Amino acid sequence: MNREVSNQARPPELRTAIIVGVLLAGEDDTLSEDLSELTQLLATLKIQVGGRVMQKRQKVTPRFFVGEGKVDEIKQLAQELGSKLVIFDRTLSGPQVRNLEEHTGCEVQDRTSVILEIFARHARTAQAKTQVEIARLEYLMPRMTGAWSHLERQRGGGVQRGMGEKQIEVDRRLARERMSRLRRQLDGMQKDRQNQRKARLSELKVALVGYTNSGKTSIMIAMTKANVQAEDVLFATLDSNVRTLDPSTRPKVLLSDTVGFIRNLPHGLIESFKSTLDEVLEADLLLHVVDVSHPNFRVQMQTTEDVLREIGAGDIPVLMVFNKLDKVADPVLPKILKAAYKNSEFVSAHRDDDMARLRRHIIQYFEENxxxxxxxxxxxxxxxxxxxxxxxxxxxxxxxxxxxxxxxxxxxxxxxxxxxxxxxxxxxxxxxxxxxxxx
Ligand SMILES: Nc1nc2c(ncn2[C@@H]2O[C@H](COP(=O)(O)OP(=O)(O)OP(=O)(O)O)[C@@H](O)[C@H]2O)c(=O)[nH]1
Ligand SMILES: [Mg+2]
CATH class of the missing domain: 3.30.70 (Alpha-Beta Plaits)
Structure with a gap:
């Protein structure tokens, strides 16, 4: 199987994948929602989902992650659908990817590589690009032994299969060297940003945080008249944008838009995006934006809270902003949430009145605090x-x-x-x- 050929010969918008979800003993059963999210992630990459395969298991099998019978099922489904791509909603090890590829005859990817690919495509600034590349190398390094296909794809087919241990060593060393070079570059960029931030010390800082696609950028646009893009794709924003609240206040209130969070965000990505997330760490107030029209919004809230804690922002005051209220048909839900989250805001980013009220709320917060x-x-x-x-x-x-x-x-x-x-x-x-x- 020659993957480069199959990847490049097919226009990416025609790719169809089979997605695989696994539920392990003791986990909450959110398989169906999780696979919907993966479908949405893949749509961002113009990959459509041809079929879903799910399995409930006691524990992971080291060889294929799922059981061998399941692998046969996946293979058969792939053949029926004429699909050459299988994507697991889990993180797979290098050997698991190789075993699955050999057994099914399909290219196999995991959730982490999908998220990394989206980040790579959406990175615009030098800083975001560098951060993503570091995260990608971190993901690839432990998978290099035997994971030739990934290496080949990375290098455009420059390496032959089976060249042996020596080549792996060389590649590892090259990857390590590249990583330290990128880290040094990133440090330099971070210093520039720090200097920019120092110049903003006398301003009040508010950061928009929340699950991807919750409406952070839309709120940013509405409250600052910023010329940035809101899009119905996951991870539209990868760079922090900082803008002044409009109409402005004295002292100025700065609003920053940040990268969205997602369940099982690859750890390397959190690490490498920490410098972007400095905007969050230095904020006086966080606006936690929640897409309250999403069936899984509670899990999304929890994920956001977990990531905030992980990056050390757990103690910053938070104003909950329940967004996309215009899409909520159930009249009871906002009432329940209002009771549970005192002092929270219920808004639609598309309604001017709501955005004006949110702006007042922020100003009032600073006045009182x-x-x-x-x-x-x-x-x-x-x-x-x-x-x-x-x-x-x-x-x-x-x-x-x-x-x-x-x-x-x-x-x-x-x-x-x-x-x-x-x-x-x-x-x-x-x-x-x-x-x-x-x-
Ligand atoms: N109906 C409705 N749609 C909204 C609302 N707020 C945002 N959207 C839509 O939701 C989608 C995502 O909005 P963004 O503002 O890009 O979301 P984000 O949180 O910045 O997303 P990422 O940058 O991808 O993490 C866009 O299509 C918006 O138009 C809202 O209040 N109501
Ligand atoms: Mg955004």
Missing amino acids: LVRATLDVPADDQGLLSQIYKSCLILGTDFSVQDRARFEVRAAPAILAKLHSHVISLAEGPFQGLKDSKL
């Missing part, structure tokens, strides 16, 4: 100074008294509590200084 204070600290305490710069909004500085630095700041009460020994005056009551230019 930031306190104004004057801090007095030793001018040479670098650690303390950097802590203040990092965690407070600096309204003014005064270095006129020798060896002392005075800061007029606005900060969250929790931050001021930490800095309490340096606070020399505190404004009474909630901070009222955020000017809404619309009022």
Whole structure:
């Protein structure tokens, strides 16, 4: 079987795949929804699903992941449908891919490689491209032994099958070297972004987070009049975009749009996208956008919460934004959610009134949650100074008294509590200084 030929000779929009879902003992049965999600992911790659195969198993078999009988079933279905592509909604090992390919005569891919492919196609900026390539190499490295087909495809067929251990060693070394080069490049890009972020220290930062396709970019567009694309595909956005809330406020409120999350996001991807997700880590407030019209929105919410915790953003205040309300037919659901999530917003990104209300909510949040204070600290305490710069909004500085630095700041009460020994005056009551230019 010559995969390069079969891949390139068929226009990609004509590819049909068989998808395979496996439920293991002790797991929640969301097989059907999971396979629907995989179908949607594949549609992004212009691959249509010809058939679904499901299996419930006690545990994984090392050779094929599923049982041998199932592999025969897959093979037969592939022959009936004339399909040459089988995609598992699981992560497979290199040997499993090879065994399955040999047994079925089809190209076999797994969920991780599908997600990586989507990320690769959607990456626009140099940073996103570098991040995706690192993640891809990480995925490929442990699969290199015997996984010749992947290597061949990567290199456009430059390597012959069965060249032996030596070639594997060489490839591994080349991959490792490439990875360290890419990591160094990424570090450089990160420094540039950090400098850009430093320039934004005195602004209030809000980050849109949530499951892929939940409507983050649509909300971003509606609230900032940004010229970015919202699309009905998964992972339309891979780069963070930062825009000012429009109409603007003083100080400015910045809104950033980020890459969407997904169940079983490949770990390498989370790792490599951490720098993009810095926008999330540095946010004063997260808007967790949920597509409440999606049948699986609760699992999606949970996934988003898990990823937020994993990247270290678990403690940032969250405003829940239940989106796509226009698509919800059930009148009871919003009521239940309203009761469960106090202070949450129910919106449609397409309704101007809703977006105006969400904007007010964000402004109100900052009005209620930031306190104004004057801090007095030793001018040479670098650690303390950097802590203040990092965690407070600096309204003014005064270095006129020798060896002392005075800061007029606005900060969250929790931050001021930490800095309490340096606070020399505190404004009474909630901070009222955020000017809404619309009022
Ligand atoms: N009916 C309806 N559709 C919406 C709403 N919000 C977003 N959409 C649609 O949902 C799709 C996804 O929207 P995006 O804004 O691109 O979603 P995203 O969260 O940025 O997605 P990724 O960047 O792919 O993670 C688009 O087709 C939007 O037009 C809404 O409130 N109602
Ligand atoms: Mg988006």
